[in-house]
Amino acid sequence: MKVCGIAFCLLIAGPAGNAADLNLMPWPSAAIVQDGFLTVDHALRIEVTGGDDRVRRAVARFLKNLSTETGVPYDRRFDGTPDGATLSIRCTGVGRRVQAVDEDESYHLSVSGTGVELTAANPLGILHGLETLLQLVEPGPHGWRIPYVRIDDAPRFAWRGMMIDVSRHFMPLQAIERNVDGMAEVKLNVLHLHLSDDEGFRVESRRCPKLTGAASGGLFYTQSQIRELIAYARNRGIRVVPEFDVPGHAVSWIVAYPRLASGTAPARLVQSQHDDLRPPLNPTQDSTYKLLETAFGEMAKLFPDAYFHIGGDEVDGKYWDHDPEIQRWMRSHGIKDNHALQTYFTRRVEKIVHKDGKIMEGWDEILDSDLPKQSLIQSWRGADSLASAAQSGYKTILSAGYYLDLMHSASYHYAVDPLAGKSAALSPAEKANILGGEAAQWTEYVTPENLDNRIWPRMGAIAERLWSAEGVTDVDSMYRRLSVLSRSLAWRGLEHETGSRMMLGRIEGDDLPAPLLETLAMAVEPVKEYDREQTQVYDVTAPLNRLVDSVPPESDYSRSINALAARAAHDASVRLELRRQFSQWRDNDARLEPYLAASHLRLGLAPLSQDLSKLGVLGLAALDAIEAGKPISVDSRNEQLALVQATAAHHAELLLAVTPSVRVLIEAEPGTQ
Template sequence: MKVAALLLCSVLPCSAAELNLMPWPSQLTQQDGFLALDHTPHFDVVGEDERIDHALTRFVHDLSSRTGAPFDRHFPGQPDGPQFIIHCAGHGLRVQALEEDESYHLIVSQTGIELTAANPMGIMHGLQTVLQLVQPGPRGWVIPNVRIDDTPRFAWRGLMIDVSRHFIPLENIERNIDGMAAVKLNVLHVHLSDDEGFRVESKRCPKLTQLASDGLFYTQDQVRELLAYARDRGVRVVPEFDVPGHAVSWLVAYPQLASGPAPQGLVRSEHDQVRPPLDPTQEATYKLIDTAFGEMEKLFPDQYFHIGGDEVDGKYWDKDERIQAWMRAHQIKDNHALQTYFTKRVREIVHKHGKDMEGWDEILDGDLPKDSLIQSWRGADSLANAARMGYKTVLSAGYYLDLMYPASQHYAVDPTAGESASLSAEQKSNIIGGEAAQWSEYVTPENLDNRLWPRLGAVAERLWSPQSVTDVDSMYRRLAVLSRNLEWLGLEHRISSQRMLGRIAGDDMPPELLNTLAMAVEPVKEYDREKTQVYDGEAPLNHLVDAISPESDQARHINALAQLAAHDAPARAELRTYFIKWRDNDAPLEPYLATSMLREPLVPLSKSLSTLGVLGLAALDAIETAKPVTQEERKEQLARVEENAAPHAEMFLVIAPAVRTLVQAEFGAK
């Protein structure tokens, strides 16, 4: 009975087996006892490989960092630690590929550790699991006795980072690859060209570097360094060069290929309205693409090459009389057909250089060769349509991290749910995974980590773990542990936020006043930030909205307490502490706000937080005294909650739902 219960927990985590694993394994059996990790493990490797050697070096280093124990040092006379046997059946492919076996088998017992896999990919994944299993015991560090058979649900588990709108240095990308490896993500999709810049050195088309990068680009040697770094950690790198739309950087370098008037420079802000696509009717367009893509396809070894294809503004084609005449002469009826013509020509170029084409879902057309890969970003319908038509496809809709959704919302998105649930088994097999996306209109090297982590861990679990693993409370508990552990890898999602808050607070105010406000707010969601200001790629991103986390852990806790408060005295007592703190924070904070341009926009938020504290305390009093509240009184209180929940400075008070819940729970007329 005990083993059966633990096997059940391997599918749906429960308290009996709630280990700090993320993503949760396919099958896990936990047994009594622990392996004592008193000294550095003695590694016995069968099927040695350079990547395994490197992975073991990182493993010992990371183990030392997490525990604070010198596992990475060997002292004279020190005995060996437990035996760690590694069986690797093969070396893996020279160029990591979609079809590689990433499964592993792990046994931890009181006598040692045994890790078996078909290739270095599985070994690396297993080592990450072992690291997550390490925990403190009464007499030292231990690993619980477990048996794990683990394999990913989807072969494509990715992250897209846009380095065009705001250039991201190599070191920032590399440390996030470390984070990806920790949660078993295996595809880094780099968005390398857009209206704001072309970000890779081109020797065959040097104008792209000289005129269209602002001097911010990766040299080809840096690209090779990135590729080697990623491969060493089991991560493929898929490049994207966006055509025919989002092509201003191409046209700054080659203005004669514009559809209509050429842009005068790279896009800096929303004021730069001239953003024509490439002209798909000119043979010179395809000659340039052949030259540039040929060079880039040789540089990036992955089998897939992303051509973009999204958001092509057809008005430029509509207004160009020469393009319209060409379309009539070639019996191309509309802009979709013209883009399909372009896409098929580009696919031939990509294929000529030995690669398979990937593109955003706008390229989907039944006439495309079936080796094309469709990335769905506009919704689950395009994912299902692509799979139904026989195309391999990955889901990004629902995984856009830049929209500032909470981890739970991303966690609830499943590639085979919704419209895809009705597909046949054969059609579902065309859905090969998913990919989180981080566009960088409001991201800089300073806050990139903060925008990715820890929410990316929830997406990683959705793409690796069995479909039945859906417990949100369990996910958040393990996500908090992951967030702390990522810091030992060098991720800066927490420390960068603290540094940015410190800059705003300055040296003239108590930092706890700002922190009280910061923990109660979140950035506005979806594209609401663009509704309140004109996007400017050169504007500094150094305000509170840029510093805070996309999701407030404290606010989530407070909102959960409010759900219990009507019948839970300890919950009410804890809420009262928060409400008093909010009520009393504005008076001492207000004098400091006007003295800094970074703080002045926070005046309305601070006053609203204080008001919500007052309303929350009144609601608690009404609940605890059972004082009747009339319909009109409740209506007025709710109106005040809504008034003070309104966004300011591109943020909103995410704790407002807690106050609303308490007002609605007050005793009185319904």
């Protein structure tokens, strides 16, 4: 490829070559990296042509964020200063009044010695391009600079979303908005709000005031706040899709309207796992549909997006089985089982939603051959249901593998692709039915204090999977760029780092020296999958203020230590560093132990601290064996591995994430022939 006036360039479709140094996330479709940098002084000049109000607001945000991250007042102009570099923005269209799933989000970005050019056919492309440009800014020897680069970028999937459950633990508007800022940085475009469940109904309803009164527990968004959030998200290229879960997960509806219950109605909202009376709505009563028609009609006017999520998941059919009136009705209407009854319900609800001008969306339990084809299926039960929905002609999105609340690593989520598995065998037309994916943050164990900690920065890995080319899979590159993204998110006001530090400070109190708890905290992670539910009774009133609530889902420190251990057998400098770390683990427990019983926030941590000390001792012994080169017996190795395995047990709903490092070293010890 020839580029006039440029000595060197590299065309790339993934993080490779010189491009690997760029701190971009998600990775663009294609980029040409060239020699040279554009210096950006405080007199940055911006020219905007076309677009709509979102473009002007995006430019103002760009300057504000640039000023915050660099410490240079790019968002101010000073009299008498010469014009600096020019950022020329050209948008050839205005986009739709209500953002749609099929809008053009592509953009072209060019940085050269003459300035920056950003062009797009839609304001959404301009918004995305400005996020990329901000990520390109870096410090240089003579000030802030941007590398010469040409980027042509567009998303792989049209639907790139994140669901936040605000029913189980209510999230204030400012918490949602700051997460919208994070979503915008990584080019996500759908905020799915789970607005009703057994624990509460979270939107002001003027037409059904009992939903606001009896069903909310006093925690809800006013309609004015919802409009503010929708406008806030729209200005950042993000659609807001509401979910009101029916007929299951509907205790909040039933507390407000007890006569709509299948069987006995609970007297109050669900508060814990012990509240096992959770009947679904009665699908055989016309009054059920009259209420939904009223409430959904009001909500459809409030939320302008084309999609309206009706839930439909985890309906407990035992309530229908044990209700004589429902059973008589089913027999008289020829409905043979509970799946057929739910399908009947879903079809009636779809007509209500369709009458309001919306496209019905639901979890994959609603999938049935009788479902109208315009419905959207959200797959949470696995890739098989995703492929089945697409093959049956339904538009669908993937959430299985993107559940953030299960505490998996960023690399785990990064490996999940909507078009992998059975979906890979679909025809091109069937693959086109897979619109993308959506991460899910359920909040049984999440409050506004640790919400950001649970989402970021891992969400960046999912965002990249949904935006970038299928071949962008380098995990090491992903983690390097994710670390940079994490710092950038903090500059924008995300609290994943500061919130965690403050929560740890609460546990330390005034008596515990900070390094002692920090040594343990860096080495642990929350238990995975649904293990926490097996060790603690979920209760919405219980404080979430212990170490398990404070530490990130994934320990960067542990990942680094485990990676070092894999190199230790052949690298003396690595062994030296591991010795320092293992010595700290070994000695930390003796210093930490006297403080653990002094605060209820530290109870249960003693076994973890003791196990970390044991790992330090075992790790040092393994390093000694490797360096001595003396063979050990199979029995001795097995005994050591058994001791390591014992430290893998979880305590205080935490597990030691550094255990693999010592296991690797023991396995690397020279053995007898």
